[in-house]
Amino acid sequence: MNPTLRKILMAVLGIGIGALCLWLAARNVDWSEAARIFRSADLAGVAIGVALYGAAMVMRAIRWRAILAFRAPVGAGMSLQALVVGYAVNAALPARLGELFRADYLARRTGLSRSSVLASIFIERLLDLLAVVGVLALGLALAGGGDAASRNVLVGGAVVAAIGVGVLLLIATRLSPDNAEAVLSRLIARLPGGQRIAATLGAMLGDFAQLLRVVRTPRFALIVLGTLPIWAVEICAIWSICDAVGVHLAPAGMLSLMGGASLSTLLPTAPGYVGSYQFAFVLILGQFGVGATAAIVAATTVQIYLIGGYTLIGLLTWAITSLLAATRHDMTKARP
Numbered sequence: 001m002n003p004t005l006r007k008i009l010m011a012v013l014g015i016g017i018g019a020l021c022l023w024l025a026a027r028n029v030d031w032s033e034a035a036r037i038f039r040s041a042d043l044a045g046v047a048i049g050v051a052l053y054g055a056a057m058v059m060r061a062i063r064w065r066a067i068l069a070f071r072a073p074v075g076a077g078m079s080l081q082a083l084v085v086g087y088a089v090n091a092a093l094p095a096r097l098g099e100l101f102r103a104d105y106l107a108r109r110t111g112l113s114r115s116s117v118l119a120s121i122f123i124e125r126l127l128d129l130l131a132v133v134g135v136l137a138l139g140l141a142l143a144g145g146g147d148a149a150s151r152n153v154l155v156g157g158a159v160v161a162a163i164g165v166g167v168l169l170l171i172a173t174r175l176s177p178d179n180a181e182a183v184l185s186r187l188i189a190r191l192p193g194g195q196r197i198a199a200t201l202g203a204m205l206g207d208f209a210q211l212l213r214v215v216r217t218p219r220f221a222l223i224v225l226g227t228l229p230i231w232a233v234e235i236c237a238i239w240s241i242c243d244a245v246g247v248h249l250a251p252a253g254m255l256s257l258m259g260g261a262s263l264s265t266l267l268p269t270a271p272g273y274v275g276s277y278q279f280a281f282v283l284i285l286g287q288f289g290v291g292a293t294a295a296i297v298a299a300t301t302v303q304i305y306l307i308g309g310y311t312l313i314g315l316l317t318w319a320i321t322s323l324l325a326a327t328r329h330d331m332t333k334a335r336p
Contacts, residue, residue, distance in 0.1 A: 018270025021279035037245055037297045045244030045306050052227060052237035053306045057084065059230045060124075066223050067120040071216035074110055075308045081317055082106040088314020089270050091307050098239075099125070119211035126164045127227045129266075133157045133232060136259020142252035143287065157263045234258070247298045253288040260284040261299075272303055272311070 023227065070075045086102025103117040136157065145151065152333035216221055234256050242249060242257075257280075264280035281299035282292045290298075309335050 005302060014267075015270045017274075020275070022270070022275035024294065025278040026296060030199060030293045033295050034297050038301065039293060040045030040246075043273070045240050046301070049237045049240035049244065049302075050309060051303055053310065056230050056233040056237060057087075057310065058232060059226070059233065059292050062126075063226045063230065064120060064124055064240060065295060066219065066226070067123050067211075067214060068112070068117070069220070070217070071116050071120075071211050072110070072112055074106070074112075078106070078109060081321065082109070082311065084314040085318045085321075087310040088318065091311040092315065109321075110120065115208040116211045116318040119208040122164075123212065123214070123223075126161070127224060127260075128160045129157065131227050131231045132259050132262040133161050133198075134259075135235070135255050139252050139255025139257070139259055143256055153260055153263055157266075158260075160199070209306075214299060224293070231258075237306065239262040241302050241305065242298045243270050245294070245297050245301050247285065247290055247294050248291075249285075249288065253285070256287070257281065257284050272307055274303070277303060 033296060061076065061083045064083060065074050065076060068079065077142040082102055084103050085097045085105055088098070089101040090098025092098075096318070097120050100118075102116050103121060106112040106117050136153070140151065181225065214223075235254060238258055238261075239249065239254050260283070261277060261280040264276045267276050269276040278296055278299045279293040285298070286292070286297040
């Protein structure tokens with residue numbers, strides 16, 4: 001299938017899923033009450049949430065830099081810049097296209113191969129997925145097990161996480177830059193043009209596998225441990241936003257919400273996770289006595305101030321850095 005057509009189809013699918021989820025979530029919402037709650041939000045609590053979310057973003061950049069350091073050193077500012085830009089594109093475009101953009105963005109500015117950067121992002125996202133599954137499991141356990149829908153979400157997330165861990169360990173232990181092409185050749189030898197494809201992709205796969213070998217080093221244990229405070233700070237950020245709009249949650253409710261809402265972003269969905277995020281909030285908070293109206297307001301407030309705010313920062317960063325790069329390129333060409 002043509003790559004452009006595939007992207008269009010993914011975008012249409014994402015927007016369709018988002019629209020369906022938004023309709024399901026908003027059927028019983030009192031919009032005048034929702035507007036009243038939003039207008040009366042505690043701005044101090046919102047500001048605390050925004051600041052905490054920014055701190056978590058910096059911590060994520062430090063963790064990503066530690067993963068990348070296995071292959072080559074990357075400046076702290078550059079890793080944060082690429083992370084914010086990638087997150088912005090993820091939120092602005094449907095179907096989570098920002099991860100590929102983030103890999104390309106950092107590769108262009110550091111000289112690292114795109115496959116190495118993608119491997120680092122794969123590790124990073126897998127660690128986050130494991131953390132999310134753990135957070136949701138803990139929240140449901142504290143809440144007495146939750147309902148069937150929440151348990152199904154937990155099982156689905158756990159299955160995806162298990163598959164990701166299996167792929168990571170398989171590549172990290174079985175592949176190397178030297179044998180990647182041979183292994184790939186054996187797998188696709190019978191396909192038309194299999195040898196040619198293996199030769200083309202073998203180097204990329206080997207590059208990918210080389211960075212994944214960081215999981216076999218002592219450093220990786222520190223990277224794993226570094227994931228815990230990131231999620232603790234993000235949970236506090238969302239908690240502060242919810243509290244600011246009158247949604248007061250006990251630890252069981254907050255952990256369940258954080259896990260379920262985070263897993264909802266794995267779906268191909270509309271820009272800004274519109275629809276799927278609202279549906280996750282309504283579904284999960286309903287188990288803790290929070291009505292659909294308050295849940296919709298909490299989800300939308302998080303989207304506006306956290307996701308929306310840092311999306312604007314990321315897009316502005318991308319625009320400025322692109323402009324500066326183009327200016328430097330023009331100045332270089334103009335020199336005699």
